[in-house]
Amino acid sequence: xxxxxxxxxxxxxxxSPDSSxxxxxxxxxxxxxxxxxxxxxxxSGSLQVKANAQAPPKINGTKVVxxxxxxxxxxxxxxxxxxxxxxxxxxxxxxxxxxxxxxxxAAEKQWTMLDWKPKRPDMLIDxxxxxxxxxxxxxxxxxxxIRSYEIGADRTASIETVMNHLQETALNHxxxxxxxxxxxxxxxxxxxxxxxxxxxxxxxxxxxxxxxGDVVQVDTWVSASGKNCMRRDWVIRDGKTGEILTRxxxxxVMMNKVTRRLSKIPEEVRGEIEPFFMNSxxxxxxxxxxxxxxxDSSAEYVRKGLTPRWSDLDVNQHVNNVKYIGWxxxxxxxxxxxxxxxxxxxxEYRRECGRDCVLQSLTAVSDHGAGNSVNIGEVECRHLLRxxxxxxxxxxxxxxxxxxxxxxxxxxxxxxxSAIGIQVSESFLDLQ
Numbered sequence: 001x002x003x004x005x006x007x008x009x010x011x012x013x014x015x016s017p018d019s020s021x022x023x024x025x026x027x028x029x030x031x032x033x034x035x036x037x038x039x040x041x042x043x044s045g046s047l048q049v050k051a052n053a054q055a056p057p058k059i060n061g062t063k064v065v066x067x068x069x070x071x072x073x074x075x076x077x078x079x080x081x082x083x084x085x086x087x088x089x090x091x092x093x094x095x096x097x098x099x100x101x102x103x104x105x106a107a108e109k110q111w112t113m114l115d116w117k118p119k120r121p122d123m124l125i126d127x128x129x130x131x132x133x134x135x136x137x138x139x140x141x142x143x144x145x146i147r148s149y150e151i152g153a154d155r156t157a158s159i160e161t162v163m164n165h166l167q168e169t170a171l172n173h174x175x176x177x178x179x180x181x182x183x184x185x186x187x188x189x190x191x192x193x194x195x196x197x198x199x200x201x202x203x204x205x206x207x208x209x210x211x212x213g214d215v216v217q218v219d220t221w222v223s224a225s226g227k228n229c230m231r232r233d234w235v236i237r238d239g240k241t242g243e244i245l246t247r248x249x250x251x252x253v254m255m256n257k258v259t260r261r262l263s264k265i266p267e268e269v270r271g272e273i274e275p276f277f278m279n280s281x282x283x284x285x286x287x288x289x290x291x292x293x294x295x296d297s298s299a300e301y302v303r304k305g306l307t308p309r310w311s312d313l314d315v316n317q318h319v320n321n322v323k324y325i326g327w328x329x330x331x332x333x334x335x336x337x338x339x340x341x342x343x344x345x346x347x348e349y350r351r352e353c354g355r356d357c358v359l360q361s362l363t364a365v366s367d368h369g370a371g372n373s374v375n376i377g378e379v380e381c382r383h384l385l386r387x388x389x390x391x392x393x394x395x396x397x398x399x400x401x402x403x404x405x406x407x408x409x410x411x412x413x414x415x416x417x418s419a420i421g422i423q424v425s426e427s428f429l430d431l432q
Contacts, residue, residue: 131172138278139221140173143239146214154403156209159329159342163322166204166234166248169218179272189268195254198262199321199349200229202250203284206343208243215239221278225251228264230273233283249282260352291348291395294384299362303331304388306359319353328383328396331361336379340400343378350392358388377402 131142150161174180179187185197210216217237225231229251236246254263296302306327314320324347329337353359366380383396 131169131176133176134219135221138276139219140169140176141217141219142169142172143215143217144168146210146212146216148212151212154209154341156211156341157214159206159345160322160326162204162206162209162236162246163325165216165218165236166220167320167322169220169234170232173220173222177276187269187272189266189272190254193263193266193269194256194258195263195266195269196257197230197252198255200251200253201286202248202321202347203282203287204234204246204248204344205284206246208245209341210238210245216245221280222273222276223280224274224277229253230265230277231282233280235283247283249284249286287346287397289346289397291346291397292382293392293395294362294364294382296362299364299384301331301333301363303361306330306361308353308355308357310355313355317355319357321349324349324353324385324394327359327361327385328363328394328398331363331383332381332398333363333365336365336381336400339403340379341403342398343401344399346397348395350394351387353393357393359393360386360388362386 131140133139134141144165146157146161150157152158171180171185174185174187186195190196215238217239218234219237220232220234223231223233230253232250232252234246234248235244236248237244254265254269255261256263308319308323312319312323325345328345328347329342362384364382366382379400381398381400383394383398384392385394385396386392
């Protein structure tokens with residue numbers, strides 16, 4: 001029944017000539033009604049045809065011309081309906097085509113009125129920050145758009161923002177490789193053994209800081225470093241020009257998150273990570289200069305009472321390594337912060353920092369950066385982050401260049417000692 005009703009909507013079936021109530025036939029002085037066409041026969045035998053005059057219908061402002069109705073006469077000269085064929089039972093395709101055209105024109109108008117295109121071409125570059133594996137599966141690439149809350153008083157991205165981008169790409173690299181377990185960057189085999197990664201050395205050179213609205217492209221990869229270490233490198237480029245903005249190289253070791261002691265790399269873990277190792281040199285040369293310990297007598301600026309907040313802890317329940325950078329800069333002299341920007345920094349971790357720790361930040365300006373030379377050229381500072389009882393947490397060295405100075409972007413013009421480094425000494429966890 002449903003099929004019959006649906007079919008009859010498109011293919012109407014004409015009733016038979018003998019059907020009463022559909023068409024009326026009259027002979028002699030009668031008339032024949034054929035769908036709006038009335039034929040009359042007079043006594044004189046002449047045939048009179050009268051058609052109902054109707055204006056042609058309009059669809060979407062266009063006149064639709066209906067084909068004339070053919071009238072057939074039999075041998076007696078009486079008009080009769082055309083024979084039933086498949087063709088004359090088809091629907092009026094012109095009406096259907098006009099309706100479909102109207103729908104498509106309305107849809108096209110709505111689509112053209114929808115302003116979905118980005119205002120800037122560079123926003124087409126990975127707008128959602130989703131990274132991907134490139135270069136034979138060994139390099140991970142991810143783009144970041146610098147947000148308004150990531151810039152500082154200088155209208156450029158802060159050093160913490162840059163370091164957070166490095167950390168984010170490192171974790172996403174492990175996840176994209178299908179090796180992210182429950183720990184903070186731990187592989188499945190590391191999770192079975194309660195092992196986590198600890199950064200032991202990170203060297204970074206900042207040639208230029210991006211600003212609000214810039215899109216940066218971060219590439220990262222891993223390499224072998226000795227028997228029980230892994231090196232991770234980064235390169236940050238301008239997403240539009242390809243200019244290198246930051247270079248970083250780091251060394252990582254494993255630590256047992258229960259005993260808080262460093263551990264060798266198990267063979268099972270080595271089998272997981274070695275297929276992703278890339279045979280390459282560090283992107284930043286190691287700064288081998290020794291960091292001199294600061295104390296109360298040698299420090300010129302001291303900031304006390306620094307305590308970790310809950311948001312400063314990572315999933316492994318210790319302070320995120322990026323947070324140490326902010327604490328160190330808490331004691332940096334204000335004149336340097338106002339007239340210079342951080343170009344390099346070396347950090348050497350001595351002890352782990354937990355939630356209940358209270359720290360002190362100490363800073364001393366080197367001799368060649370003291371006095372009026374602060375406003376002339378580069379400045380170097382020494383830093384120490386320690387607990388209240390005097391235990392060292394982080395030693396550091398920073399280098400500053402005058403603001404608005406032209407950054408060459410060329411490693412040859414950067415002093416060999418210009419590097420940001422994070423190091424963990426053997427005394428970090430009281431290991432032998």
